[in-house]
Amino acid sequence: MGFITLRNLAVLSPAPLFRNLTLTISERERIGVVAGNGTGKTTLLRCLAGLAEPTEGDVTLSRGLKVGFVTQNVPENLLDLSLHEAVMSGLDPAEREGNEWRADIILDDFGAPEAMRRQTLRTLSGGWQRLALIASVWVGEPDALLLDEPTNHLDLENLFLLERWIRESAGPIPMLIASHDRDFLDACTTRTLFLRPETSVTFSHPFGRARPLLADQDTAQANRNEKDRREIKRMRQNAGELRNVGINSGSDLLLTKAKQLKKRADALEEGLQAVHRDRSGEVRLASRSTHARILISLQNVVVCKPDGEKLFEIPKLEVEQGDRIVLLGQNGAGKSQFVRLLHRAVRDPDAHPTIRVSPTVVLGYTDQDLSQIPARDTPLGFILSAFRLGDQRSKALLAGAGFSIEQQQRPVGMLSPGQRARLGLLALRLTEPNVYLMDEPTNHVDIPGREALEAEILAANATGLLVSHDRRFIETIGTRFLLIEGKRVREVSSPDAFYSMLRNS
Structure with a gap:
């Protein structure tokens, strides 16, 4: 059984993309990774693929586990290869001779017409270039698969094909899927990781069911923070009053109690957990009026x-x-x-x-x-x-x-x-x-x-x-x-x- 374990993983760039991330990805699990653009999804996948070093923490793979990483962009060196050649490039050169059938089986699964297999990737649609990239990684028979925005450029027909392939043909291998397509995440994943700078959150549900649970959790945390802030304010006011009385009366006991109360307020403030806010920068649309029907x-x-x-x-x-x-x-x-x-x-x-x-x-x-x-x-x-x-x-x-x-x-x-x-x-x-x-x-x-x-x-x-x-x-x-x-x-x-x-x- 293959698995990947993340223990206290962090990447600082220089501000945290994520930190204290502990997670185990086991056989048959399909984990959707959800976060805004530029907030660490690709970096996390690169760390798991061994292409980037985390700032803190460890990534542990089960013995002999082979990880396949499907990147967002098709490498330039594949674009002038035929579709079939591009898929075969996923094999080591020594393994290619006599193993053409492996590429043919994958292209059959993806429904690629025979004539298309002889066309260069450069002449194919962006969607078929994406499928070629997935096939070139899959032909190497990985034990775990990392998919970075796999639906980019896919038309609906190929999107449904990819969903069906992940559910029915890819087998029980663990997958980590970073995507912005909400329906795709619901169709293909079993767990959801909301990647955050301070405290990432995981739910054992696809995105559609996990999202309201996350909202409830964030609301509860905001309410706890508000309650704690009121308590901190009360404790500091009491500490100030005790200190003043202690100074005026010369009471060391009251001064000691004031210090203890202030220390408790400081500890409570340090324990406040920041409530996550999606990054700023969302653009609002504006429309001008017209009287025409x-x-x-x-x-x-x-x-x-x-x-x-x-x-x-x-x-x-x-x-x-x-x-x-x-x-x-x-x-x-x-x-x-x-x-x-x-x-x-x-x-x-x-x-x-x-x-x-x-x-x-x-x-x-x-x-x-x-x-x-x-x-x-x-x-x-x-x-x-x-x-x-x-x-x-x-x-x-x-x-x-x-x-x-x-x-x-x-x-x-x-x-x-x-x-x-x-x-x-x-x-x-x-x-x-x-x-x-x-x-x-x-x-x-x-x-x-x-x-x-x-x-x-x-x-x-x-x-x-x-x-x-x-x-x-x-x-x-x-x-x-x-x-x-x-x-x-x-x-x-x-x-x-x-x-x-x-x-x-």
């Missing part, structure tokens, strides 16, 4: 690939105030192409006569790659040039979105994916749109950020059209659902039937 109207619109091949046709669609329309469809159906078409139509209405846009529309747009933000610009330079708010105001807004002074001066291309996502949301807020056009807006956004985005959209009764593979996000904010299938579009009452079809495909 119908903001965008489409009639007989054909959506095509860049080479002109028809993807699907929309006979009629009206986007009214308060509509939040979610586009559903399999990978390659044309969802992102439709979003780009609408973006072009709003910017240049004359170029698309079958798409009518209200003159009052102010569009907030973001795509999967955040292409609207120049990679060579800095966050400060981008906000200054795009919104003309002045140096101090721009710096303050970026600080409020979680960017330090040093990060504000760093090229956007050097920022983490989570930081780029926050910058994109800040740009959306400053645009003050009345229509949001968003393609995968939760990519690389952590759970607190996703929940804040949902709350802001609902509070503003925002209007928009969006594409997302985050099922919880879709179900929370969607008011209408358009399903793309067979080169046509039809409106459905909910995404449930579409999800069922993907799960059973």
